[in-house]
Amino acid sequence: MSEAGAAAGPPVERAATGPAATGPAAAETVAAKPRATVVALDVGGTSMKGAVVDAGHTVRARRSFPTPVADGPDAVIDQIGTAFEALTSEAVGLGLAAPSAAGLVVPGIVDEERGVAVVAANVGWRDAPLASVLGARLGIPVALGHDVRAGGLAENVLGAGVGAENALFIALGTGIAASCIVDGRPIAAGGYAGEVGHVSVDPEGEPCPCGGRGCLERVASAAGVARRYTVRSGIEVAGSAEVATRVRAGDPIARAVWDEALAALVTVLHTTVTLLGPEVVVVGGGLAEAEDLMVGPLEVQLDKRLTFQRRPRVVRAALGDQAGCLGAALLAWRASGQRVAP
Ligand SMILES: [Zn+2]
Numbered sequence: 267m268s269e270a271g272a273a274a275g276p277p278v279e280r281a282a283t284g285p286a287a288t289g290p291a292a293a294e295t296v297a298a299k300p301r302a303t304v305v306a307l308d309v310g311g312t313s314m315k316g317a318v319v320d321a322g323h324t325v326r327a328r329r330s331f332p333t334p335v336a337d338g339p340d341a342v343i344d345q346i347g348t349a350f351e352a353l354t355s356e357a358v359g360l361g362l363a364a365p366s367a368a369g370l371v372v373p374g375i376v377d378e379e380r381g382v383a384v385v386a387a388n389v390g391w392r393d394a395p396l397a398s399v400l401g402a403r404l405g406i407p408v409a410l411g412h413d414v415r416a417g418g419l420a421e422n423v424l425g426a427g428v429g430a431e432n433a434l435f436i437a438l439g440t441g442i443a444a445s446c447i448v449d450g451r452p453i454a455a456g457g458y459a460g461e462v463g464h465v466s467v468d469p470e471g472e473p474c475p476c477g478g479r480g481c482l483e484r485v486a487s488a489a490g491v492a493r494r495y496t497v498r499s500g501i502e503v504a505g506s507a508e509v510a511t512r513v514r515a516g517d518p519i520a521r522a523v524w525d526e527a528l529a530a531l532v533t534v535l536h537t538t539v540t541l542l543g544p545e546v547v548v549v550g551g552g553l554a555e556a557e558d559l560m561v562g563p564l565e566v567q568l569d570k571r572l573t574f575q576r577r578p579r580v581v582r583a584a585l586g587d588q589a590g591c592l593g594a595a596l597l598a599w600r601a602s603g604q605r606v607a608p
Pocket of ligand 1: 475
């Protein structure tokens with residue numbers, strides 16, 4: 267978005283195309299003042315994580331808000347505006363500068379260039395022009411991004427993938443999605459890139475809500491692993507962490523479910539690595555928390571399958587559940603016309 271500002275940044279910042287932003291964007295990029303801030307919001311299906319972030323990428327205030335999905339998409343959009351206004355008041359109350367831009371990241375298909383949330387099953391909107399609607403309400407530029415792509419950007423600029431011009435970030439949470447950075451450029455494809463959770467690993471496999479069969483995320487998401495364990499064992503578990511505990515305790519059903527998830531992930535990663543040639547694969551989401559059972563084995567098994575391809579490092583994400591919010595802040599800085607380091 268800003269040539270001058272990007273010149274001093276790492277490769278991903280230099281080549282990245284900025285998201286759509288509306289509002290009184292500065293014509294030229296200037297260095298951010300020490301007290302400068304942006305506000306960031308990561309919208310999920312049940313709650314929104316908000317933050318006030320300064321020019322050193324430090325989170326100065328953090329606040330959560332409910333996502334009123336049951337009240338419809340207009341209510342969610344109104345709540346996003348209210349959340350940004352509350353975060354703005356927090357920044358000013360802390361003696362910081364009023365935020366110069368807002369970064370908003372949401373799930374689903376997101377067209378960053380146009381600032382439009384195309385579709386999100388769990389929030390219910392369709393073709394919602396969030397950047398322009400919220401920009402008009404807040405009077406500052408609003409950058410819209412996709413939650414996982416923004417998380418991947420944050421890991422690439424501030425987290426586990428720093429310095430990689432070619433990086434794959436894969437989030438193994440309720441679903442599975444990926445963010446791909448190739449030659450320093452995040453791939454968006456109008457919002458359709460990165461949906462590796464819906465690559466079929468078994469054409470005869472179980473149906474997926476997307477309409478497909480045997481999708482990767484049915485087998486290898488944190489939610490999928492927990493559900494498959496319960497179906498086979500008859501034992502209810504709170505989540506994938508409990509399945510990991512049972513793997514460590516020698517439960518053969520837990521081991522089988524876990525190994526099937528690993529095998530499916532290796533198959534899809536093998537294809538993805540062959541296609542995109544990443545130097546690093548950053549693994550995030552709930553399933554990556556069992557690092558010794560997931561991230562390490564993924565690297566070993568992937569390495570065995572690769573022949574001529576570049577062999578990527580496979581590492582656990584460093585920013586945890588803050589990645590989306592920090593990524594939203596990076597998008598906001600780009601929209602603000604102010605330069606921040608790195
Ligand atoms: Zn699917």
